[in-house]
Amino acid sequence: MFKKRNCQLKPTDIKDPEYFHKVVDCQHACPAHTPVPEYIRLIAEQKYTEAYMINWDSNVFPGVLGRTCDRPCEPACRRGRIEKEPVAICRLKRVAADNKGDVKKHMPQGPFPPNGKKIALLGAGPASLTVARDLATIGYELHLYDEQKLGGGFMRSQIPAFRLPETVLNEEVNFILDMGIHTHFNTYVSSLKEILDKKYDAVFVGTGAPKGRDLPDMVGRKEGAANIHIGINWLGSVAFEHTQKIGKKVIVLGGGNTAMDCCRTARRLGGEEVKVVVRSPFAEMKASPWEKEDAQHEDIPIIDCHVPKTFVVENGKLKGMTFEKVKAVKDEKGKRSLVPTGEPDVFIEADDVLVAIGQENSFPWIERDLGIAFDKWEMPVVDPVTFASSHEKVFFGGDSAFGPKNVITAVAHGHQAAISIDLMCNKKSLNERPSPYVNIVSQKMGIHEWAYDSEVVNDLRYIVPQADKKVTLSNRKKEVELGFDGLTGFKEAERCLNCDIQTVFSANKCIECDACMDICPTECISFVENGEETDLRSRLKMPATNLSQDLYVSETLPTKRVMVKDENVCLHCGLCAERCPTSAWDMDKFFYNVTKAGKACH
Secondary structure, eight states, X not given: XXXXXTTEEOOOOTXXXXXXXXXXXXXXXXXXXXXXXXXXXXXXXXXXXXXXXXXXHHHSOHHHHHHHOOXXXXXXXXXXXXXXXXXXXXXXXXXXXXXXXXXXXXXXXXXXXXXXXXXXXXXXXXXXHHHHHHHHTTXXXXXXXXXXXXXXXXXXXXXXXXXXXXXXXXXXXXHHHTTTOEEEOSOOOOOHXXXXXXXXXXXXXXXXXXXXXXXXXXXXXXXXXXXXXXXXXXXXXXXXXXXXXXXXXXXXXXXXHHHHHHHHHHHHTTOSEEEEEOSSOGGGOSSOHHHHXXXXXXXXXXXXXXXXXXXXXXXXXXXXXXXXXXXXXXXXXXXXEEEEOOOOOEXXXXXXXXXXXXXXXXXXXXXXXXXXXXXXXXXXXXXXXXXXXXXTTEEEOTHHHHSOOOHHHHHHHHHHHHHHHHHHHTTOOTTOXXXXXXXXXXXXXXXXXXXXXXXXXXXXXXXXXXOOHHHHTTOTTSOSBOOOOHHHHHHHHTTOOOTTEEEEEOGGGOOOOOHHHHHOTTOOEEEEEOOOHHHXXXXXXXXXXXXXXXXXXXXXXXXXXXXXXXXXTOXXXXXXXXXXXXXXXXXXXXXXXXXXXXXXXX
């Protein structure tokens, strides 16, 4: 951000849209860059429809993500630096979705004037649906192919109904399909060449990572095959009601979110003794902490540091598995390895085993003579900015581009791929990405009044209520989480520190009275002599140790000092602006919205 001249930091260019964007930590951490504080304030004002539409513009599936998002925004939340728990950003999204009014009338209404271009979308998951939504409104004829009977992709087949009700998924998928998308469901695409031969102007591949990893060479795998199931395939079979029961004793192998979905689903389909067995230590499992908590709440033990050795089969029937006990050991470089403890192998009984040890991509339907380059892992070579492949008409996104991630990442891929497809179809360079829409407006209403709630208090996170366990374990479609009611949603929304309300400093108004520095509750403001960044960080009133967040540096003041603010610990409370006698400080609302296809591509 800063260029050095004479070993001093240059004044911060706050006109650079990425500067304040980075300061809004939650929005910056969101792959789709949803304007989080903006919609949280609207929820506090009970403007649920408006809050929903702000979400829908960015993340496309507010109701789905309000229940199932991996929440990359929450670890970044500034509230988490004051207290242990960040704002419940994800569950507030659900508040907007659950309480919205008629949002359909606020969405683009077709039919849209055609532009003469035709696009094929392979896979009806979140990435393809995002591309469809962004391109439909600017006149593209869109053909969506999927082997399932309904849209949604892995949102439908791999997220259980007790986490994501089918009604919520159907509504948000249909918002997009109702824009005039040509659907080809129950259609398995067996040849990309055949699709290209249909003269589409572009093809987007959003087929996900449909292949679950197996343990094909383990002793007993073939003999016990009838009762050994690949986790993601089994979840899909349950979702489409092909599978409705499971044995009483179940082992789930794996420590990710899919394993948590498998074990909780097994409990609802007749599993009385369901155990999750994972190689790694409990703290290092890939599953989200809340996913592990929910599994344990449903009486599912998680047995860590056990490596599978054999499937035990007697007289053609699966009896269980043996495991080797290990411990995690780190070398002098901090690299972890699992070392056998030397204890006897452990036998665990099982009627069925669900293998949820990871997913991988599979592209047997893409011919290797089409000009699409693949790497040594048989993944397509995809540009991480444009999502273009080495074939000028073929783009990838979601899990099919870079491997398994999550819904919000797939949505972000879809937005960028849609921009690239639009640029390509208009014979423009894919690298000329449209700039974001940015606005910054003062929040001053009076001398000491602001257009937002700026009170900073300690406020613990509110707990999302759940339905009775006896009820939810007897019905796999009964949603477990009940969501916040209106009052609790308001209270949780009030925990937001409004990080998009920026402290903007005008050096020409400053009289260097140091009043702002004295009143700052986190001591993030300093007036010091300029210098090289590392040295400057160490000389502030409170040393700025987080190098991932920038320093806000002013122009040189009359005393030859500069104002330096550590953006990492600023609470955006506005006390500096209230205290300043010359209005050198102002509180300005910063709005950042990633531009979508069509809006600035032409």
